[in-house]
Amino acid sequence: MxxxxxxxxxxxxxxxxxxxxxxxxxxxxxxxxxxxxxxxxxxxxxxxxxxxxxxxxxxxxxxxxxxxxxxxxxxxxxxxxxxxxxxxxxxxxxxxxxxxxxxxxxxxxxxxxxxxxxxxLLTYCTTLHALEDCGRLRSGESLLVLGAAGAVGTAAIEIGKALGARVIAAASSEEKLALCRDLGADETIDYVREDLRKRALELTGGKGVDVVYDPVGGALTEAALRASAWGGRLLVIGFASGEIPAIRLNLALLKERSIVGVYWGEWTRQDPAGQKRNVERLGELYAAGKVKPxxxxxxxxxxxxxxxxxxxxxxxxxxxxxxxxx
Ligand SMILES: NC(=O)c1ccc[n+]([C@@H]2O[C@H](COP(=O)([O-])OP(=O)(O)OC[C@H]3O[C@@H](n4cnc5c(N)ncnc54)[C@H](OP(=O)(O)O)[C@@H]3O)[C@@H](O)[C@H]2O)c1
Incomplete structure (x- = not known):
């Protein structure tokens, strides 16, 4: 072969x-x-x-x-x-x-x-597990997705919308942001040309976002964390930028923010029943036309x-x- x-x-x-x-x-x-x-x-x-x-x-x-x-x-x-x-x-x-x-x-x-x-499977299971099991994203909350036109990013836009969130998609070019809007993103931020923290705060009336989905890392992580609300959750998905950020923990303390690691592959071994449940949920979301890679x-x-x-x-x-x- x-x-x-x-x-x-x-x-x-x-x-x-x-x-x-x-x-x-x-x-x-x-x-x-x-x-x-x-x-x-x-x-x-x-x-x-x-x-x-x-x-x-x-x-x-x-x-x-x-x-x-x-x-x-x-x-x-x-x-x-x-x-x-x-x-x-x-x-x-x-x-x-x-x-x-x-x-x-x-x-x-x-x-x-x-x-x-x-x-x-990989992108959507990672993302459902991240947003629901790790991030406790609720309907009506705001979700900031970094690297939003990438593989896990596009899944985060769709699943975020399916869970009833207001989705702010952030990426590096207008072409990528157009794809994000096609997938249902409510707002977009071009983080090469715009200040990510400032725009995310503006788009949430100064409150900040409830959940950040971060597969990129580097300098964007701190900007996104600083743009998160009281009780905000930063989901650590990956470091596509090649840089693992070091974060000062006063940023967590000051607004009771949580920094939550997500490791889907290992979680499926720790909780096979949870994984089975999520696969079934995703099959239903696909059948309902709410998610499609x-x-x-x-x-x-x-x-x-x-x-x-x-x-x-x-x-x-x-x-x-x-x-x-x-
Ligand atoms: N934790 C888990 O369980 C889990 C599961 C699956 C994937 N991951 C991780 O998630 C990350 C993203 O995976 P993916 O499959 O979505 O990748 P992808 O499709 O390539 O998307 C990554 C995005 O990151 C942004 N980016 C910023 N700087 C970059 C750089 N120097 N090189 C490449 N991309 C850069 C790009 O968006 P812009 O150009 O718009 O910035 C790109 O669209 C990876 O680190 C992967 O290992 C983690």
Whole structure:
């Protein structure tokens, strides 16, 4: 089978499509015939050796896929060969076939095509978990989303609106903000040309925002925290800017603000029942037309290195889906 292979940690451009033996499912695993996979920011970090998880070399990157079960490993229950599924293997998804642990598999939601499905689980589950379980976002509250035209950012706009929040989307260009408005954002801030803190305070009549969704980090984090209200919650999603901010805790004390870390992948292991509940909720929101991943590009495996480089240059909107050649 064809797979994108990382032979050593280093520049993204070193990734290459190779012909390799298909993996075999071990006990508790299934083999999935990949119909579509999607790119995530951590894929770019992982192949450079910059991610918290460093798989043994060589490996194929690829966090999430949609496809059809081709083989069952020993002791696998509750799924069958031929089932259409979504899966989050963590690695190995950028290939024609991929081995996944049974517990990382979810049935394909009714009416969802493979490309949409491959772009759904990681970003939307992260975001629902962040906004509801971690951020306690309530209807009528305001939500400031940073990096709002990115993969998790676009999901935060849609889920924020579905939960009844007033969504303020912040991003780096007018083109990105136009996408945010199309997705339902009530207000937008261009944080390259405008002062994020000042504008967020203006847009909330001086009160500040109730919840900040922050996948970007760097200097924007403190500006956003300073623009949050009494009892505000800052959700720490990630550091796409490459800079982990250091925050003075008086900013939390002065307005009883909370700084809440979000680590969806680990949470699914800590609380599988909560994850199952959230997947069901997301299936309902999808069926009701309230959420739908923004698939901005469909590419082939060989085009992945260039796409990951563009992702690191802030040139990607929503999600890129990879369709294997077979
Ligand atoms: N905590 C969790 O459980 C969890 C789960 C999924 C993802 N994440 C993290 O969330 C972050 C975003 O992931 P994503 O898949 O949404 O990525 P993405 O689609 O590339 O979006 C990231 C956004 O960050 C902004 N950005 C600012 N500086 C950047 C830089 N130097 N390089 C790249 N982007 C920059 C860009 O928006 P502007 O150009 O508009 O600024 C970009 O749209 C990553 O750090 C990822 O690891 C965390």
């Amino acid at each position: 064809k797979a994108l292979v990382c032979r050593q940690f280093g520049p993204i451009e070193n990734l290459a499509v190779e012909e390799i033996d298909p993996p075999r499912p071990g006990p508790g695993q299934v083999l999935v015939d990949v119909k579509a996979s999607s790119l995530n920011f951590p894929d770019a970090l992982m192949v450079q050796g910059l991610y918290q998880v460093k798989p043994p070399l060589p490996f194929s990157p690829g966090h999430e896929i949609a496809g059809v079960i081709e083989k069952l490993g020993e002791g696998v229950l509750g799924v069958a060969v031929g089932d259409a599924v979504i899966a989050t293997p963590g690695v190995g998804g950028l290939a024609e076939q991929c081995v996944v642990a049974r517990e990382r598999i979810t049935p394909l939601p009714a009416g969802m095509d493979f490309a949409t499905a491959s772009a759904f 923004v698939v901005s590009e469909r590419i082939r495996l060989a085009e992945v290195p260039a796409a990951l480089v563009r992702m690191q240059k802030r040139q990607v909107k929503g999600k890129i889906v990879v369709v294997p050649e077979h």
